[in-house]
Amino acid sequence: MIKVLALDLEGTLINSIYNPMPRPHLYKFLEFCFKNIPQTVLFTAASYNEGVNKLNRLEAVGAAPMGTADMPVVKWERHNNTTTFLPKNLQFVQKMFPEVKLHEIFLVDDIEGFVALGQQDQYIPILSFQGSQATVHDTELLRIKDILVDILAGDWSVTRRGYRGFDVPIIGDKMEDKQ
Numbered sequence: 616m617i618k619v620l621a622l623d624l625e626g627t628l629i630n631s632i633y634n635p636m637p638r639p640h641l642y643k644f645l646e647f648c649f650k651n652i653p654q655t656v657l658f659t660a661a662s663y664n665e666g667v668n669k670l671n672r673l674e675a676v677g678a679a680p681m682g683t684a685d686m687p688v689v690k691w692e693r694h695n696n697t698t699t700f701l702p703k704n705l706q707f708v709q710k711m712f713p714e715v716k717l718h719e720i721f722l723v724d725d726i727e728g729f730v731a732l733g734q735q736d737q738y739i740p741i742l743s744f745q746g747s748q749a750t751v752h753d754t755e756l757l758r759i760k761d762i763l764v765d766i767l768a769g770d771w772s773v774t775r776r777g778y779r780g781f782d783v784p785i786i787g788d789k790m791e792d793k794q
């Protein structure tokens with residue numbers, strides 16, 4: 616079961632916080648999440664204010680449904696107060712929802728390198744959205760919505776399928792390398 620969905624911002628929901636463009640089908644996607652998943656949170660490298668500002672804006676212009684700007688933002692610790700981010704460890708999300716089990720938390724992100732070791736099965740990869748002309752017909756959010764439908768129906772194999780089905784650059788360690 617999926618109890619919390621953590622969403623990346625840049626490259627996932629919008630292109631970037633500078634001159635942000637909503638990804639096609641963003642409204643439908645978030646509406647689905649808010650309706651079907653107990654909690655949807657934002658897990659982004661953008662600062663809290665930047666993140667919330669952009670969500671406010673998307674909601675205000677009607678590009679995102681009501682509740683978008685109210686999505687809780689995950690507090691993500693940087694490495695020894697440097698600018699280096701740790702992996703997007705879903706334990707940071709769990710701190711916000713202590714009653715939820717770690718395996719009930721999923722992450723949608725365009726950068727696989729952020730995925731924490733041992734949490735690959737909860738990772739739903741999405742192709743990066745750059746906001747260019749070529750991505751006007753992007754349907755990734757609809758594809759992710761269908762994957763969420765499958766996970767909600769109890770099919771756990773789908774994230775694995777998605778994980779292998781993409782040619783995403785691998786930056787971080789992978790579980791397989793450690794076995």
Ligand SMILES: [Mg+2]
Pocket residue numbers: 623624625626627724725726
């Ligand atoms: Mg991103």
